[in-house]
Amino acid sequence: MAKLLMKGNEAIAEAAIRAGCRCFFGYPITPQNQIPEYMSKRMPQVGGTFLQAESEVSAINMVYGASGAGARVMTSSSGPGVSLKQEGISYLAGAQLPCVIVNIMRGGPGLGSIQPSQGDYYQATRGGGHGDYRLPVLAPSSVGEAVELTRKAFDLADKYRTPVIVLGDGMIGQMMEPVELPDDGESAREPESKPWAARGWDGSSPRAIINSLYIDPSVLEQHNLALQRKFAEIEKAETSFASERVEDADLVIAAYGTMARIARSAIRMARAEGLKVGMIRPVTLWPFPSEPFAQAARTAKAFLTVEMSAGQMVDDVRLAVAGRKPVHFYGRTGGMVPTVRDVLSRIKEAV
Amino acid sequence: MEKRILIAGFGGQGVLLMGQLLSKAGMHENMQVCWMPSYGPEMRGGEANCGVVLADEPIGSPLVTEPDVAILMNRPSLDKFEPSIAPGGTLLYNSSLIDAEPSRTDIKVYDVPCNDIAVKIGNARVANMVMLGAFNALTELLPAESLLEALRETLGSGKEHLIPVNQQALAAGAESVV
Structure with a gap:
């Protein structure tokens, strides 16, 4: 099938539709506006529902309702909007409702800027809302991978009955790259059977109740233990990463998303100068791929984490490396993006 | 090659479109391509720019901070981006709208009077295509047919009648620099 030149945001939206998503609820915010814009055009064409809610809070609660009724449903936003959604996300996690939440990150905190950032890593990987929960977080580093991971997000959501986050930054939302869209038709991927969904009771089965309220603490603890077992299962089965030239590397860079692309350019320049540098790129940020870092700690002399933040993923890298080797950090914040040259000079300092 | x-x-001025056409033409040539726009609270008449990377291996950074080739269509762009061009790189500037001379001596500089040429052709709006024609003739990165094909795809059947004037603009731009 011919490749199309698509903007990241539009590619995510089309990938969602091709993954069987038929409900989208959202509220505008830069730099992800092309997702709702695209959905507003496409959803009516495929018999789906697009609704611009009056706020992010209502959008996420519409997601709760649609998911509770068994629909494949998505919402998208950027930092400030995702913060508003957190109460609903915690409810979705508690009620074990599948959905996909896209966060195209911008500079923060507060209203911040509209330029690219990775400052929402903590929020995404630590649950984000109240209570003990984690959500799978997928971090694409190209438009093509954004298509793959959006599709995967819906499958993971249904498989584990959990919200799944697709975490990108303003660059991946705005840039255009060739993509190959899965060509299995627009309605080929119906949501799998969901006996737990509340679709109306006909008396033949127990009532489906969508709920995250457990007044009795001993019951709630059992619910929490079940959630924790599910999270452990996800950690075991769904961790994903990509590595480049780690085998002989003295210095291993840790970077995700578009930051990993910039790091890749810097690594090429460093290698051309004879420096042995490689990279581990987490594709799932939760579950975090600790194992490849632990392994690399045996052969590498040091690590360098590069982020568009003040240093968030570096915590997970340090937990994985467990003090065996130094873990350096370089980051820019506020919507400023580290340049290839910046990263190269940090590589030279760390080698 | 990158x-x-x-x-x-x-x-x-159609600068974002120019970048998209280069990207699509690159795809026709089986290149790896990446197009990255500036984005912000922008408006007609405000600043606009995009970076395009054409390569034969997977592209690293999508950002173009030290361009090999800069195509600058107005004076503020010249002031802002001339210093960023990689040493040994190429600058094409729209001398119809830019009344200053570029000052760098370590790069190749070409002036293309895009708007004047476009007006001569009879459509002031194809100034961007004049520039693309000049770019393509100078860099020989892409076959002219691929660029034209990219334009056909982008305009679609509804605007097919605009192909001849754009084609003329591409050719006139190429002639102006060879």
Whole structure:
């Protein structure tokens, strides 16, 4: 099938539709506006529902309702909007409702800027809302991978009955790259059977109740233990990463998303100068791929984490490396993006 | 091969479209391509720019911070981006709208009077295509047919009648620099 030149945001939206998503609820915010814009055009064409809610809070609660009724449903936003959604996300996690939440990150905190950032890593990987929960977080580093991971997000959501986050930054939302869209038709991927969904009771089965309220603490603890077992299962089965030239590397860079692309350019320049540098790129940020870092700690002399933040993923890298080797950090914040040259000079300092 | 191209001007000059056409033409040639726009609270008449990377291996950074080739369509772009061009790189500037001379001596500089040529052809709005024609003739990165094919795809059947004037603009731009 011919490749199309698509903007990241539009590619995510089309990938969602091709993954069987038929409900989208959202509220505008830069730099992800092309997702709702695209959905507003496409959803009516495929018999789906697009609704611009009056706020992010209502959008996420519409997601709760649609998911509770068994629909494949998505919402998208950027930092400030995702913060508003957190109460609903915690409810979705508690009620074990599948959905996909896209966060195209911008500079923060507060209203911040509209330029690219990775400052929402903590929020995404630590649950984000109240209570003990984690959500799978997928971090694409190209438009093509954004298509793959959006599709995967819906499958993971249904498989584990959990919200799944697709975490990108303003660059991946705005840039255009060739993509190959899965060509299995627009309605080929119906949501799998969901006996737990509340679709109306006909008396033949127990009532489906969508709920995250457990007044009795001993019951709630059992619910929490079940959630924790599910999270452990996800950690075991769904961790994903990509590595480049780690085998002989003295210095291993840790970077995700578009930051990993910039790091890749810097690594090429460093290698051309004879420096042995490689990279581990987490594709799932939760579950975090600790194992490849632990392994690399045996052969590498040091690590360098590069982020568009003040240093968030570096915590997970340090937990994985467990003090065996130094873990350096370089980051820019506020919507400023580290340049290839910046990263190269940090590589030279760390080698 | 990896070429990093920066295209800048004011909103409405078609600089984002120029980048998309280069990207699509690159795809026709089985190149790896990446197009990255500046984005912000922008408006017609405000600043606009995009970076395009054409390469034969997977592209690293999508940002074009040190362009191999800069296409600058107005004066503010020249002031802002001339210093960023990689040493040994190429600058094409729209001398119809830019009344200053570029000052760098370590790069190749070409002036293309895009608007004047476009007006001569009879359509002031194809100034961007004049520039693309000049770019293509100078860099020989892409076959002219691929660029034209990219334009056909982008305009679609509804605007097919605009192909001849754009084709003329591409050719006139190429002639102006060879």
